Amino acid sequence: MNPIPVMINGLPGNVARVIATHIMADAAMQLLPFSLTGPEIDIAHCHLAETPIALIRPEAREERIAAIKTAHPGLISVDFTHPTAVNANAEFYCRFGLPFVMGTTGGDRDALLRTVVDNGGLAVIAPNMAKQIVGFQAMMAHAADTFPNLFQNYQLTIRESHQAGKADTSGTAKAMVTYFNRMGVAFNTDQIQKERDPERQANQWGVPPEHLGGHAWHTYTLTSPDGTARFEFSHNVNGRDIYGEGTRDAIRFLARKVADGEKGRVYSMVDVLKAGGIG
Numbered sequence: 566m567n568p569i570p571v572m573i574n575g576l577p578g579n580v581a582r583v584i585a586t587h588i589m590a591d592a593a594m595q596l597l598p599f600s601l602t603g604p605e606i607d608i609a610h611c612h613l614a615e616t617p618i619a620l621i622r623p624e625a626r627e628e629r630i631a632a633i634k635t636a637h638p639g640l641i642s643v644d645f646t647h648p649t650a651v652n653a654n655a656e657f658y659c660r661f662g663l664p665f666v667m668g669t670t671g672g673d674r675d676a677l678l679r680t681v682v683d684n685g686g687l688a689v690i691a692p693n694m695a696k697q698i699v700g701f702q703a704m705m706a707h708a709a710d711t712f713p714n715l716f717q718n719y720q721l722t723i724r725e726s727h728q729a730g731k732a733d734t735s736g737t738a739k740a741m742v743t744y745f746n747r748m749g750v751a752f753n754t755d756q757i758q759k760e761r762d763p764e765r766q767a768n769q770w771g772v773p774p775e776h777l778g779g780h781a782w783h784t785y786t787l788t789s790p791d792g793t794a795r796f797e798f799s800h801n802v803n804g805r806d807i808y809g810e811g812t813r814d815a816i817r818f819l820a821r822k823v824a825d826g827e828k829g830r831v832y833s834m835v836d837v838l839k840a841g842g843i844g
């Protein structure tokens with residue numbers, strides 16, 4: 566079997582760099598030496614180990630993509646860019662018939678789904694690629710479907726802490742809100758408490774100093790109306806390696822859907838998990 570050609574977009578950003586390293590280590594995939602990059606990037610290349618990757622700025626991508634696509638049939642694009650880029654990037658992928666994995670959070674998520682469906686695109690879209698967190702989401706979805714209003718009238722607090730440079734509120738926490746809502750909890754994503762201050766992260770949260778520049782800590786606390794019962798769920802991730810395996814599974818899943826001739830469909834990481842793509 567030929568390796569799946571993969572273009573990681575968002576280099577030289579933090580997560581794109583980690584994911585690209587995971588792709589390079591996977592014999593079933595071929596990391597292409599190109600990456601769509603952002604408007605602030607003024608270097609022409611970045612290096613992953615010894616491999617130079619050409620960085621394609623937004624104004625150059627329309628003229629470059631056709632040749633890349635022709636040279637690499639079956640190309641899968643993987644997007645870990647910036648919340649402000651989500652919708653325009655999805656439109657770009659759909660315009661050029663590029664199936665994509667969208668790991669980037671933020672943007673208008675409803676519009677994102679519509680773009681794919683209305684334009685016959687194909688995508689896996691998920692705010693979190695970590696398989697254990699995806700599994701936790703699936704558990705919460707099951708609880709919401711099976712026991713609607715299980716936590717009716719409970720008070721919810723959501724606290725999340727990420728590296729100071731994170732541009733948006735946790736997309737994972739926002740997704741989790743939908744399950745709590747379906748379990749009867751009144752809560753708006755604006756109520757998510759986000760921490761971006763490294764001093765408080767180290768001294769109050771206990772984030773290890775070496776991970777202040779890259780961590781994703783989330784705690785969901787439910788308190789009963791009379792205050793006698795409290796339920797707490799946490800997932801605390803240091804570094805970014807955890808996202809590599811799930812992203813590779815999403816790429817393999819999407820490549821299979823392309824081979825099956827699917828079009829106009831959006832899949833989540835829960836779909837990837839259910840398909841047995843995560844092992």
Ligand SMILES: NC(=O)C1=CN([C@@H]2O[C@H](COP(=O)(O)OP(=O)(O)OC[C@H]3O[C@@H](n4cnc5c(N)ncnc54)[C@H](OP(=O)(O)O)[C@@H]3O)[C@@H](O)[C@H]2O)C=CC1
Nearest residue numbers: 578579580601602603604605646647650668670692693694
């Ligand atoms: N789904 C998941 O499992 C995970 C998702 N994420 C998400 O991934 C995203 C990236 O995070 P992170 O790497 O920390 O962010 P960084 O800011 O480190 O990197 C983002 C990179 O994307 C570039 N960029 C901006 N606009 C575009 C564009 N239009 N096309 C291509 N590249 C662009 C930026 O360039 P410039 O400097 O010019 O803006 C920058 O180099 C976030 O949305 C984050 O929430 C993170 C971890 C896991």
Ligand SMILES: O=C(O)C1=N[C@H](C(=O)O)C[C@H](O)C1
Nearest residue numbers: 670692731734735736737781
């Ligand atoms: O920006 C990050 O780092 C992360 N972003 C995702 C999110 O917003 O949910 C996933 C994880 O929290 C790390």
